[in-house]
Amino acid sequence: xxxxxxxxxxxxxxxxVEMRGITVTFPGVVANDNVSIEVYPGEILALLGENGxxxxxLMNVLYGxxxxxxxxxxxxxxxxxxxDPKDAIKLGxxxxxxxxxxxxxxxxxxxxxxxxxxxxAGGVLDLGRAFRDVxxxxxxxxxxxxxxxxxxxxxxxxxxxxxxxxxxxxGAEVLILDEPTAVLTPQEVDELAAIMRNLASQGxxxxxxxxxxxxxxxxxDRVAVLRRGKVVGTVPTRxxxxxxxxxxxxxxxxxxxxxxxxxxxxxxxxxxEDIQVKSARGLPAVRGVSFEVRAGEIVGVAGIEGNGQSExxxxxxxxxxxxxxxxxxxxxxxxxxxxxxxxxxxVGHIPExxxxxxxxxxxxxxxxxxxxxxxxxxxxxxxxxxxxxxRAYARKVISEFDVRTPGENLRVGxxxxxxxxxxxxxxELSLEPRLLIASQPTxxxxxxxxxxxxxxxxxxxxRGKAILLVSLELDExxxxxxxxLVLYEGRIVGSMKAxxxxxxxxxxxxxxxxxxxxxxxxxxxxxxxxxxREGAMGAAHPATT
Amino acid sequence: xxxSGPGARAPWARRTLLQREEARELLIPVLAVVxxxxxGAVLVLIGGKSPVAAYSALLRGAFGGTGNMAETLIxxxxxxxTGLSVAFSFRCGLFNIGAEGQLIMGQVVSAWAGFALAGLxxxxxxxxxxxAGVAAGAIWGAVPGYLKARLGVHEVINTIMxxxxxxxxSHYLVIGPLKAPGPLPVTPTIAPAARLWRFLPPTRxxxxxxxxxxxxxxVYCLLFRTTIGYEIRAVGQxxxxxxxxxxxxxxxxxxxxxxxxxxxxxxxxxxxxxxxYKFLDIFSFTGYGFDxxxxxxxxxxxxxxxxxxxxxxxxxxxxxxxxxxxxRIPKEIIGIVQATxxxxxxxxxxxxxxxxxxxxxxxxxxxxxxxxxxxxxxxx
Numbered sequence: 035x036x037x038x039x040x041x042x043x044x045x046x047x048x049x050x051v052e053m054r055g056i057t058v059t060f061p062g063v064v065a066n067d068n069v070s071i072e073v074y075p076g077e078i079l080a081l082l083g084e085n086g087x088x089x090x091x092l093m094n095v096l097y098g099x100x101x102x103x104x105x106x107x108x109x110x111x112x113x114x115x116x117x118d119p120k121d122a123i124k125l126g127x128x129x130x131x132x133x134x135x136x137x138x139x140x141x142x143x144x145x146x147x148x149x150x151x152x153x154x155a156g157g158v159l160d161l162g163r164a165f166r167d168v169x170x171x172x173x174x175x176x177x178x179x180x181x182x183x184x185x186x187x188x189x190x191x192x193x194x195x196x197x198x199x200x201x202x203x204x205g206a207e208v209l210i211l212d213e214p215t216a217v218l219t220p221q222e223v224d225e226l227a228a229i230m231r232n233l234a235s236q237g238x239x240x241x242x243x244x245x246x247x248x249x250x251x252x253x254x255d256r257v258a259v260l261r262r263g264k265v266v267g268t269v270p271t272r273x274x275x276x277x278x279x280x281x282x283x284x285x286x287x288x289x290x291x292x293x294x295x296x297x298x299x300x301x302x303x304x305x306x307e308d309i310q311v312k313s314a315r316g317l318p319a320v321r322g323v324s325f326e327v328r329a330g331e332i333v334g335v336a337g338i339e340g341n342g343q344s345e346x347x348x349x350x351x352x353x354x355x356x357x358x359x360x361x362x363x364x365x366x367x368x369x370x371x372x373x374x375x376x377x378x379x380x381v382g383h384i385p386e387x388x389x390x391x392x393x394x395x396x397x398x399x400x401x402x403x404x405x406x407x408x409x410x411x412x413x414x415x416x417x418x419x420x421x422x423x424x425r426a427y428a429r430k431v432i433s434e435f436d437v438r439t440p441g442e443n444l445r446v447g448x449x450x451x452x453x454x455x456x457x458x459x460x461x462e463l464s465l466e467p468r469l470l471i472a473s474q475p476t477x478x479x480x481x482x483x484x485x486x487x488x489x490x491x492x493x494x495x496x497r498g499k500a501i502l503l504v505s506l507e508l509d510e511x512x513x514x515x516x517x518x519l520v521l522y523e524g525r526i527v528g529s530m531k532a533x534x535x536x537x538x539x540x541x542x543x544x545x546x547x548x549x550x551x552x553x554x555x556x557x558x559x560x561x562x563x564x565x566x567r568e569g570a571m572g573a574a575h576p577a578t579t
Numbered sequence: 580x581x582x583s584g585p586g587a588r589a590p591w592a593r594r595t596l597l598q599r600e601e602a603r604e605l606l607i608p609v610l611a612v613v614x615x616x617x618x619g620a621v622l623v624l625i626g627g628k629s630p631v632a633a634y635s636a637l638l639r640g641a642f643g644g645t646g647n648m649a650e651t652l653i654x655x656x657x658x659x660x661t662g663l664s665v666a667f668s669f670r671c672g673l674f675n676i677g678a679e680g681q682l683i684m685g686q687v688v689s690a691w692a693g694f695a696l697a698g699l700x701x702x703x704x705x706x707x708x709x710x711a712g713v714a715a716g717a718i719w720g721a722v723p724g725y726l727k728a729r730l731g732v733h734e735v736i737n738t739i740m741x742x743x744x745x746x747x748x749s750h751y752l753v754i755g756p757l758k759a760p761g762p763l764p765v766t767p768t769i770a771p772a773a774r775l776w777r778f779l780p781p782t783r784x785x786x787x788x789x790x791x792x793x794x795x796x797x798v799y800c801l802l803f804r805t806t807i808g809y810e811i812r813a814v815g816q817x818x819x820x821x822x823x824x825x826x827x828x829x830x831x832x833x834x835x836x837x838x839x840x841x842x843x844x845x846x847x848x849x850x851x852x853x854x855x856y857k858f859l860d861i862f863s864f865t866g867y868g869f870d871x872x873x874x875x876x877x878x879x880x881x882x883x884x885x886x887x888x889x890x891x892x893x894x895x896x897x898x899x900x901x902x903x904x905x906x907r908i909p910k911e912i913i914g915i916v917q918a919t920x921x922x923x924x925x926x927x928x929x930x931x932x933x934x935x936x937x938x939x940x941x942x943x944x945x946x947x948x949x950x951x952x953x954x955x956x957x958x959x
Contacts, residue, residue, distance in 0.1 A: 353822060374825030383823070391823045394816045401809070405824035409806050417805045 056105035065091040067263040078240045080250040083260035084480035089243045093210045097129045098122040128201030129210040138186035143168040146200045191222035211242040220541030227253045247276040284482045294492045297516035300329035303469045303500035309359030311345040319345035321524040332501040334515025342524035343504050347473045351383045352376035382467030386474040392458040395447030400428035402446045435460035452483030473504045611923035619916040633908045640901020641894045649782030655893030659791035660846030661871025662885035664839045669880045671835030672815035677738025678843035679868025680745030681716035685847025688715035690858035693769025704772040716844015717837045724836025728829035753860045764860040775853035785853035799882040873921045
């Protein structure tokens with residue numbers, strides 16, 4: 035593996051950036067506690083950790099967005115003070131944020147030179163030189179872009195390249211990438227990995243923030259693991275395993291692979307027949323979708339964000355009207371029925387946005403746990419709510435689902451994200467639903483909480499319940515689902531058994547590729563990908579989770 | 580995946596007193612009152628008078644002797660009802676500026692029931708006249724509630740318009756169909772059987788004050804001990820989550836406005852049945868409905884808070900009159916004190932709702948927020 039060689043060479047030279055004993059405190063919280071890391075020339079360093087471990091804080095210190103309370107930063111061996119991003123840029127440090135900071139109607143070249151525009155005679159913007167500079171730069175690093183294209187018309191992956199080029203244009207030798215893969219399709223992730231390696235081979239140093247073990251293993255030379263604001267270890271990537279990294283991240287053993295037997299699919303629970311759903315803006319979002327979910331199986335819906343997943347889930351749960359088509363649960367019509375009736379037919383729903391839809395943040399945990407059942411006995415008698423029953427029930431559920439809280443009367447909003455999600459999952463599973471619709475059930479959760487949610491979903495399946503899993507995380511779909519549907523522009527463009535599916539194939543379909551089939555109708559049958567493009571990452575490292 | 584922002588982390592970490600939600604809830608209103616009274620004292624000083632004399636006159640005016648105490652309580656009574664009215668609608672996320680109009684309708688209709696149904700025994704007549712006023716207020720609240728729920732028309736606009744409709748409708752009624760013989764724009768006097776019991780003669784203190792305290796307790800139970808209150812609070816906190824939980828948002832918006840209007844109607848009914856015994860057109864708003872907004876704000880939309888805030892505002896208003904006549908200090912000083920209280924509490928509200936979340940987001944935003952979460956909105 036050539037990256038190992040890279041790393042060896044790198045260590046013969048002094049580090050480009052050293053952070054020594056960095057401590058950052060926010061009111062009542064120590065975000066970074068005596069953290070030390072260093073990055074060498076031409077090295078890819080992964081900064082791995084759970085949510086709130088302090089990864090982004092540390093990088094914001096390096097980029098001049100936060101001032102550390104203690105500690106020292108050395109660049110090229112010399113101690114420096116970085117009080118704002120301008121200082122950082124002068125020192126050759128550039129950051130690509132998770133949210134791109136581009137101006138959509140501007141061209142690629144205009145965006146790249148923005149702030150450091152080449153100026154011609156009389157203070158006029160020299161666009162010709164900007165184009166040439168950008169073309170040279172993109173040739174040098176193998177980052178192909180069209181300098182004349184408008185940013186609003188290019189893909190997310192392309193926009194990310196523009197962001198990287200923007201940083202390089204300012205002369206950065208150290209690139210900080212904050213969760214760079216979060217918004218990318220699997221193919222784009224592979225391309226990004228190739229770009230990062232290419233940059234490193236040209237002498238650039240890269241620090242990339244992530245929580246995905248697979249990417250750490252595939253891309254990085256070295257990995258620094260943060261837990262609760264402290265560095266718990268820095269190891270060369272090739273001397274570690276995903277299991278070791280997970281243990282360092284969480285502080286205990288984590289089961290990465292999901293232990294699940296084959297599905298024993300029973301009767302059809304959910305039947306969706308040719309439904310069309312419009313988005314909030316009145317545009318067609320779901321365009322004629324039909325599928326079934328049987329008892330005892332998990333059907334996964336894969337797709338890139340904004341391809342109709344949200345509208346599909348809302349239609350199935352009564353939160354959005356369907357324009358046409360039919361939805362039934364165990365043969366009973368739920369098309370365009372109000373949410374309470376849908377819940378009554380045995381449909382549980384873990385919504386994609388727990389803070390806006392799944393929970394009432396200012397309500398207590400106990401009050402949230404009865405959101406769908408407050409009007410039923412034993413909680414309600416007439417119009418009276420029996421809070422003794424409510425609290426007793428809450429205590430039971432809290433202990434059963436291991437929600438970490440000092441008590442059931444605490445505001446849900448003051449729980450951590452993982453515990454908030456546990457409250458939602460606990461509530462929905464306690465409804466004993468025939469059909470559970472789980473939409474992005476692990477979004478924003480850390481490894482430990484993800485493991486918890488996944489185990490509960492599989493357990494639910496094994497109890498003979500039907501589960502529809504909608505997720506943007508392809509890994510999640512691949513490891514949990516028994517059958518996979520791929521949604522693209524509101525249509526199901528692929529349908530396959532999980533054990534026959536490959537990441538490359540699904541990624542291809544997610545990006546709008548066509549599934550080649552023996553017959554047009556045989557959606558369930560053996561499917562082949564039109565183009566056999568093996569992902570660089572997939573090839574180098576088989577799926578690790 | 581987000582790196583939680585500094586503000587969002589460590590749920591039970593040590594925080595300063597002002598950052599603790601619960602402490603803030605109490606501290607800010609108390610702070611507001613103290614600050615406002617200090618400012619009032621400074622203003623009195625500037626005017627060349629003694630603040631001690633001013634405030635002692637105010638206290639004597641409010642609490643000196645049974646008579647003054649009774650008048651103070653009479654002042655407080657409608658404020659409790661209108662404060663509860665506004666607070667109740669707030670709990671459902673609605674801003675009922677129409678308590679004033681609902682109160683006027685309560686006055687007119689209960690006055691009508693008081694004289695038109697003469698002959699009924701007191702046990703029937705008094706509650707009936709009271710309920711008539713409540714019902715009138717409820718209907719006046721229901722209209723903007725329905726328009727909001729059905730058509731999405733903002734309740735602030737509609738309740739303000741309903742205030743004027745109530746005002747001019749009451750003008751018309753007391754110079755037209757409900758007018759008593761004579762030159763004044765006034766309804767006939769209500770039958771003795773419809774009057775609220777005055778239990779502390781010779782003062783005018785009447786049953787209304789007890790009804791108001793009972794209403795505090797009732798509203799508290801309704802909000803926090805029943806499924807109705809659960810639904811209303813859920814809708815008020817998150818319509819999205821309420822709908823998801825199977826709660827009808829529309830129904831609860833209408834219901835909250837009906838109850839809110841009913842409480843304001845009760846304020847009007849109590850004034851007529853306990854105090855005035857008729858509806859006299861004063862050609863302007865009474866002010867109780869608008870003061871109810873301040874009372875609800877200071878009372879943090881909690882029934883008990885409303886009770887305390889109404890007592891404070893009622894006392895200040897009553898005391899100011901005596902302060903003016905004894906200490907010769909203009910009662911407008913107290914108007915300034917009240918306004919200052921409202922300003923401080925409202926400023927805190929603005930800081931908590933708009934400035935703090937934004938700062939939190941700025942700190943977290945640079946760093947965190949998932950790509951997924953950020954992109955969630957433009958999915959179509």
